[in-house]
Amino acid sequence: MGTIHAVDYMRRFCSNLGMTNQEVKAAQEIVQKSEELDIRRSPISIAAAVIYIVTQLSNEKKALKDISLATRVAEGTIKNSYKDLYPHISRLIPSWFAKEGDLKNLCKS
Secondary structure, eight states, rough: OOOOOOOHHHHHHHHHHTHHHHHHHHHHHHHHHHHTSSOOOOOHHHHHHHHHHHHHHSSSOOOOOHHHHHHHHHHHHHHHHHHHGGHHHHHHHHHHTOHHHTTTTTTOO
């Protein structure tokens, strides 16, 4: 049995939320880049936080509550994982998905 990574959850969670192929691709890239960081969160929490980030940058924003229901990760846990990822956000988000100006619209908490 191998190690579970956040990317293992992405396709199912993104599908459950009706995300576009471009959003799914961005989420998968972000998760892969996040594995290089020392974020001490469970893979499922990281996946949920990345989905939150991607949907906040897209035209079809998803409520935190909806992401929580689709991923079965508590809203507070998603927020805490988001806070851990936020300082690295400019390195994580693919430039083809969002520009630097878009990143400034993300909340810090």
